[in-house]
């Protein structure tokens with residue numbers, strides 16, 4: 151198609167491009183294991199992330215067992231409980247969600263959706279995965295190290311993270327920090343690839359403003375990650391030095407067991423700033439890809455063009471930018487100047503504006519759409535509901551005066567699980583049900599999918615909704631055992647037992663999903679190239695699953711935006727992006 | 738390499754104004770940065786990320802310097818050298834800074850000759866740059882040894898706040914690592930230039946990508962960045 155006289159693309163001469171030397175694998179090993187193909191790397195990332203995510207899931211069961219039935223399980227003593235909490239939180243946020251959205255979905259979808267043959271630097275991309283795997287292995291190693299993994303909480307606040315009262319002080323914390331540093335190095339290698347591929351390697355006609363919102367979400371999140379992870383890296387390096395060399399970056403003078411420690415003069419608050427300068431953008435690093443993917447799921451399965459595409463793009467970018475100036479809302483109780491509190495509360499509430507705008511646009515997209523309640527659509531709707539829920543409680547916690555009493559209660563746990571636990575996980579499931587047919591050529595089983603959805607969605611609500619109430623009662627977060635507390639009524643204990651039972655049920659429901667993943671690989675319905683009648687490029691590949699180089703002889707040429715659904719006057723209710731027909735949004 | 742001009746006839750015909758044109762340019766077809774190749778774009782973005790790392794290090798250093806209650810050692814005394822009986826403050830750092838900035842000059846010349854496809858001069862200038870870089874690292878090693886002999890450790894030092902040593906070793910160490918990596922890259926690429934890899938488009942050993950002259954310029958970007966960062970370290974650590 152090199153000679154297509156396309157208005158948007160033809161004038162640009164084919165740049166002296168590296169595309170011509172796509173790497174061609176020669177052996178089974180370089181094709182499937184040490185593969186430089188972004189699609190294989192994406193699958194590798196996803197499988198690794200899901201596997202380690204299962205560990206975090208099991209840890210959450212153990213925590214729930216303890217919280218629901220305190221005193222029943224001897225092996226969950228307080229140190230073990232802290233270790234479970236810490237590893238659960240960190241794995242879920244970093245090693246599962248970040249890796250799956252950016253490494254998994256990003257690798258698989260970016261080249262395909264942009265009409266590229268691969269990422270710009272496939273070799274570096276491959277290294278990215280292997281370093282990620284190494285990071286995961288180092289993390290897992292901490293379970294087997296003397297003293298076990300660190301129990302410092304996923305926020306790893308010093309000084310306690312480094313002190314001997316904290317479980318995992320010997321090896322756990324060191325391995326955790328090393329693993330995080332490795333993760334960041336590996337991620338940077340991949341992230342640079344994603345960003346440059348989006349900026350510089352789109353196919354002809356694919357302007358930025360024609361990219362599917364999935365790509366916008368992943369792209370913005372990656373840029374954010376490249377700017378936010380440095381703070382965590384620096385924090386990790388400094389804490390490693392504090393722990394191993396006895397420097398005092400974060401360590402004030404301390405007395406431990408009646409002994410004056412050698413530390414002195416450091417600033418624990420400094421770590422909190424570094425951590426949350428990473429930590430808050432991190433929330434959006436997992437939320438923005440979810441926003442993008444959900445937009446595409448909704449448009450495709452409601453056969454409707456996305457409402458306000460440009461607004462959606464700007465909202466993504468605005469949220470990304472704003473999220474760098476709100477971090478200290480996690481530190482209201484650490485003590486800060488009231489003016490700072492005021493500033494951070496204000497910026498936090500301002501983020502609600504672009505976020506609410508996205509929500510309205512999703513609703514308007516659904517409005518009078520031809521909604522197909524397919525499994526991906528169910529998950530997308532589930533996302534909207536849980537995200538709104540979590541977002542609203544976020545407005546509470548963003549205000550200093552409301553946050554101070556609620557801080558470190560179950561209310562916070564409920565809030566962040568709704569907004570960054572359940573909601574992105576919903577999108578991940580939706581995305582997996584949606585794109586699985588492209589990856590494997592077969593659809594996931596629909597009935598199992600529906601069961602999985604309803605149990606997960608309702609279950610997640612039953613788990614986390616009551617936690618708001620517990621939080622308002624004052625039930626603290628990160629407590630191994632409530633013991634005899636005057637302000638916690640007995641009914642709270644019953645509620646805790648109930649939550650635990652549901653949590654275990656939801657956990658089992660995930661096994662249905664895993665079973666479905668494997669079962670459908672052989673027995674799923676044959677999907678064909680474009681089972682959802684979607685417009686975006688990944689569904690227009692000559693082969694399914696897409697072959698090496700994605701596009702056969704010639705890359706596609708793009709003529710329109712990604713949302714030409716139900717266009718009046720068109721033959722079908724969707725027009726693929728590479729279809730040159732004149733109707734629809736070809737501008 | 739031929740710089741591809743943004744010869745997009747369509748876009749130049751209907752020129753919207755202000756913000757809209759900015760957005761239109763950026764979001765235009767295929768590439769956001771028309772003349773930048775993939776590698777160059779990637780290096781720029783990496784450097785942006787790396788800027789954040791160095792900024793975090795420097796801001797953290799300034800924070801601990803302010804949070805510690807023990808007085809900070811006086812850099813101009815600590816980093817003074819006794820030469821011919823007189824103590825010259827910051828003399829070694831001044832020489833190091835001079836060497837590093839000179840190396841940026843030779844690097845810029847190397848890039849210039851790379852544009853002209855002058856194999857010999859490019860390679861030689863890159864070697865000179867690498868030599869300057871190595872000299873810098875060498876002097877840094879000397880400075881580290883001297884301070885260690887005087888009793889400076891990451892966790893303590895004879896003159897005041899222990900954070901002085903911590904921040905010093907951490908930041909100069911991190912920067913020195915950058916310089917060392919730069920020197921290694923300069924050597925590898927100088928060898929490739931010398932051998933004529935880029936004229937024959939010889940494939941890379943790991944990546945099996947064709948070698949391109951442009952890599953000299955990309956290495957240059959990195960090198961200038963490392964140099965620029967040093968200026969900030971110099972100002973904030975040694976002069977403050």
Ligand code: HEM
Pocket residue numbers: 207210211213214217235236238239240242243247302303304305563567570571572575613626627628629653656657
């Ligand atoms: C079946 C699903 C899940 C259950 C039952 C669950 C349960 C729990 C429990 C019981 C805690 C400890 C609360 C406390 O006492 O402080 C916790 C903490 C946490 N969870 Fe989950 N969780 C689930 C999924 C997720 C997901 C998907 C994420 C991803 C963001 C996540 C992120 C976290 C974080 C960041 C913490 C805080 C850890 C800390 O305090 O250091 N969880 N979770």
Ligand SMILES: [Cu+2]
Pocket residue numbers: 429430433476477479480
């Ligand atoms: Cu936040």
